[in-house]
Amino acid sequence: xxxxxxxxxxxxxxxxxxxxxxxxxxxxxxxxxxxxxxxxxxxxxxxxxxxxxxxxxxxxxxxxxxxxxxxxxxxxxxxxxxxxxxxxxxxxxxxxxxxxxxxxxxxxxxxxxxxxxxxxxxxxxxxxxxxxxxxxxxxxxxxxxxxxxxxxxxxxxxxxxxxxxxxxxxxxxxxxxxxxxxxxxxxxxxxxxxxxxxxxxxxxxxxxxxxxxxxxxxxxxxxxxxxxxxxxxxxxxxxxxxxxxxxxxxxxxxxxxxxxxxxxxxxxxxxxxxxxxxxxxxxxxxxxxxxxxxx
Numbered sequence: 001x002x003x004x005x006x007x008x009x010x011x012x013x014x015x016x017x018x019x020x021x022x023x024x025x026x027x028x029x030x031x032x033x034x035x036x037x038x039x040x041x042x043x044x045x046x047x048x049x050x051x052x053x054x055x056x057x058x059x060x061x062x063x064x065x066x067x068x069x070x071x072x073x074x075x076x077x078x079x080x081x082x083x084x085x086x087x088x089x090x091x092x093x094x095x096x097x098x099x100x101x102x103x104x105x106x107x108x109x110x111x112x113x114x115x116x117x118x119x120x121x122x123x124x125x126x127x128x129x130x131x132x133x134x135x136x137x138x139x140x141x142x143x144x145x146x147x148x149x150x151x152x153x154x155x156x157x158x159x160x161x162x163x164x165x166x167x168x169x170x171x172x173x174x175x176x177x178x179x180x181x182x183x184x185x186x187x188x189x190x191x192x193x194x195x196x197x198x199x200x201x202x203x204x205x206x207x208x209x210x211x212x213x214x215x216x217x218x219x220x221x222x223x224x225x226x227x228x229x230x231x232x233x234x235x236x237x238x239x240x241x242x243x244x245x246x247x248x249x250x251x252x253x254x255x256x257x258x259x260x261x262x263x264x265x266x267x268x269x270x271x272x273x274x275x276x277x278x279x280x281x282x283x284x285x286x287x288x289x290x291x292x293x294x295x
Contacts, residue, residue, distance in 0.1 A: 024095035030076030035061025045111020049075035055281035063294035073217030084220035090119035108132030135249035165222035172212040180206035247272030
């Protein structure tokens, strides 16, 4: 029997949560919402969707109204041809926050979602009470120094996909209907516990990224990095409390946060890779809850 990986079916697996859509900043954004308390907006990254937070949502919903948003170009959200610089994607979230009637939110993100969450805090500081960066800082000048070839003996996974995703048209020609190949490779390389992202999870993400439009749109997040880096030069130092939680990305957060935030704290998971929401859900939720003062 063919599995149904639609948002309608996935939300049924999370009691207390519902999902919906809002048209903001000329794009339809899909979101999943549940819980009660102060609002907490969470944003996933590549190659995932809102489902990346499914292990932590019920934990955080005990003290917060949790809103997990599929970014422009992701999952159930619209996939327009333009608008993928992180400043504009932060505006998507800003408009969503206003439509939902919030005057201030805590915001957190992982991977590309961390880029957008940071940009939200930088561009709309009055609306961001707290910022949470999960394993990833905002793009900056250091990205221009990423190696073109793997460095012999270096203890890191060579990030070839950052370059591959810069290319227009070719990736969707190669990968339409076959994104599971890339998704499996990414998880197998960037997880310490390969089983933390299950076969079901991987199938959810493959279904979300298999179309040509989904590949084009998600690659546009990467193609906007040059603009994101230019925008980063214009941002003032953040004044709201910032939390960085890292597995394999901890050292980068530790290096970057002192330069971009006046008040920050760091948490490190030694036995986790990049996808800490999957590998360390209880610990990640606890870090977030403690940071927000909800426990």
